[in-house]
Amino acid sequence: MRKSTLFLALLAGTVMTAPVYAQDDLRIVDKPLELTIHMHWPRAQGYGVGGSPNDVYPVEQAAREMTGISLKDATAGRNSTDSYEAMNLLLAQGKLPDIVGGNRIQQPVNQYGPEGAFVPLNDLVKEYAPHIQAFWDAHPDLLKAISAADGNYYYIPYLPDGKFGRAWYIRQDWLDKLGLEQPQNVEELHTVLTAFRNDDPNGNGRKDEIPYFARDWEEVNRLLTLWDARSSGSDAYHDFYVNADDKVVHPYAQEAYKTGIKNIAQWYAEGLIDPEIFTRGSSSRDYLLSENLGGVTHDWFASTSGYNAALKDKIPGFNFIPFLPPASVSGVRMEEHRRTPIKPDGWAISYQNQHVEETVKYFDFWFTEEGRNLSNFGVEGKTWDMVDGKPTFKPEVLNSTSPVNSQMYLEGAQIPRGYWMDYSYEEQWTSPEALKGIALYEANDLLIDQFLGVAFNEEEQAVYDRYWPSILTYMLERQQAWILGTGDVEADWDGYMSALNRMGYDKVIEVMNEAYQRQYE
Numbered sequence: 001m002r003k004s005t006l007f008l009a010l011l012a013g014t015v016m017t018a019p020v021y022a023q024d025d026l027r028i029v030d031k032p033l034e035l036t037i038h039m040h041w042p043r044a045q046g047y048g049v050g051g052s053p054n055d056v057y058p059v060e061q062a063a064r065e066m067t068g069i070s071l072k073d074a075t076a077g078r079n080s081t082d083s084y085e086a087m088n089l090l091l092a093q094g095k096l097p098d099i100v101g102g103n104r105i106q107q108p109v110n111q112y113g114p115e116g117a118f119v120p121l122n123d124l125v126k127e128y129a130p131h132i133q134a135f136w137d138a139h140p141d142l143l144k145a146i147s148a149a150d151g152n153y154y155y156i157p158y159l160p161d162g163k164f165g166r167a168w169y170i171r172q173d174w175l176d177k178l179g180l181e182q183p184q185n186v187e188e189l190h191t192v193l194t195a196f197r198n199d200d201p202n203g204n205g206r207k208d209e210i211p212y213f214a215r216d217w218e219e220v221n222r223l224l225t226l227w228d229a230r231s232s233g234s235d236a237y238h239d240f241y242v243n244a245d246d247k248v249v250h251p252y253a254q255e256a257y258k259t260g261i262k263n264i265a266q267w268y269a270e271g272l273i274d275p276e277i278f279t280r281g282s283s284s285r286d287y288l289l290s291e292n293l294g295g296v297t298h299d300w301f302a303s304t305s306g307y308n309a310a311l312k313d314k315i316p317g318f319n320f321i322p323f324l325p326p327a328s329v330s331g332v333r334m335e336e337h338r339r340t341p342i343k344p345d346g347w348a349i350s351y352q353n354q355h356v357e358e359t360v361k362y363f364d365f366w367f368t369e370e371g372r373n374l375s376n377f378g379v380e381g382k383t384w385d386m387v388d389g390k391p392t393f394k395p396e397v398l399n400s401t402s403p404v405n406s407q408m409y410l411e412g413a414q415i416p417r418g419y420w421m422d423y424s425y426e427e428q429w430t431s432p433e434a435l436k437g438i439a440l441y442e443a444n445d446l447l448i449d450q451f452l453g454v455a456f457n458e459e460e461q462a463v464y465d466r467y468w469p470s471i472l473t474y475m476l477e478r479q480q481a482w483i484l485g486t487g488d489v490e491a492d493w494d495g496y497m498s499a500l501n502r503m504g505y506d507k508v509i510e511v512m513n514e515a516y517q518r519q520y521e
């Protein structure tokens with residue numbers, strides 16, 4: 001085998017570096033094999049650098065040398081950045097490439113897989129993909145979560161690593177200036193926000209501070225957890241959650257939600273929440289921090305910690321740091337947001353693939369140590385070196401003005417193939433402040449279990465599609481009105497609940513729980 005690998009490499013005129021010779025066990029085919037791939041995601045509509053099929057990713061080149069399998073771009077819908085639209089185009093054209101991958105493929109493969117468009121992977125992975133199977137054996141609930149209604153699974157997902165996502169941030173220098181401590185519970189948070197509003201912590205003599213703000217307006221709902229209500233059960237906003245009785249319910253149809261909204265509306269009326277929370281948009285964090293106006297937010301560790309370095313010259317003493325979630329009225333400290341352990345992104349094998357066994361082995365390659373390093377860090381020796389047994393980015397990668405993730409996308413690493421992220425990829429370029437915050441959150445056991453979703457059968461899907469979109473629209477419409485004070489949640493509540501039931505809420509909950517029982521019990 002070793003001889004033939006070397007021979008083929010020489011024939012191809014490829015320059016091979018020394019470590020590659022030692023990796024003959026990664027080779028899947030003696031004779032080079034080409035497979036076609038659809039790879040559509042927001043940052044690239046096509047499999048190649050920047051989406052260009054003619055510009056081969058360095059990672060793809062290395063994978064070819066290691067495995068003998070090369071992927072050739074056959075992406076549909078290149079003119080659109082909408083991956084759903086691209087998938088519909090692909091399915092409509094009838095001829096499917098060997099591999100169908102990219103963003104949000106879970107729903108289509110779980111819908112069309114049981115109808116025969118994609119190959120069920122359960123037995124194939126058991127037989128030919130020991131590294132993927134080992135992952136499932138260690139994470140059986142994640143396997144349940146990606147399975148279709150027929151009990152099979154049809155794609156290998158992108159599996160994120162690392163637990164923490166968003167955290168609570170506060171202007172510590174404002175606290176210090178006003179002689180206040182970090183708020184430990186909902187009452188103390190109210191006191192601090194009120195002081196931020198009234199006591200001129202930015203010192204300009206004007207009452208211009210915005211105590212609580214968020215660049216995603218949905219983060220106003222995160223305050224619900226302070227009154228023991230929920231805003232979502234997953235890393236997606238407004239999602240269902242699993243309650244203490246192991247039933248799937250929606251947070252916006254619970255009694256605690258009424259109490260939470262009532263209090264949020266009160267805080268809004270008191271000027272503690274950005275009056276433009278629903279309209280200010282994604283630049284609000286940049287704007288309110290750089291103008292020395294924003295006091296508290298709930299946002300991602302990595303990006304939010306960057307403001308201290310960015311603003312230290314502009315705003316003397318600026319110190320925006322993570323603090324523990326304030327305890328709720330019943331004394332619960334909860335960080336409701338966490339990274340999902342499993343994404344709807346990844347890749348699947350189409351029914352037209354004539355090399356299913358080789359393709360499954362190829363999928364498994366990305367879960368070997370070498371494949372995992374390649375998919376996370378790029379090509380060894382080019383973007384990283386092994387230092388003390390750990391893949392370590394080269395200084396020029398870490399010190400570049402371009403973010404590491406953007407650099408990786410151009411290498412062909414961190415793209416939504418089916419792969420297992422390695423958090424150390426991100427840890428290496430996460431600021432010391434953020435790492436300190438993560439350690440604080442880690443030490444306080446703040447995370448709760450996530451609802452990982454269900455796969456409907458055809459009838460359940462029809463019920464969900466018929467009722468849910470208009471129910472959610474109605475919920476959000478009422479929510480916004482209540483928070484803005486154009487309605488009174490207390491007075492409206494019974495009518496709201498009857499409206500939800502008239503609109504089919506109970507029917508949706510019923511199919512949700514049927515699917516949930518089937519999938520997870």
Ligand code: CA
Nearest residue numbers: 200204206208
């Ligand atoms: Ca002021």
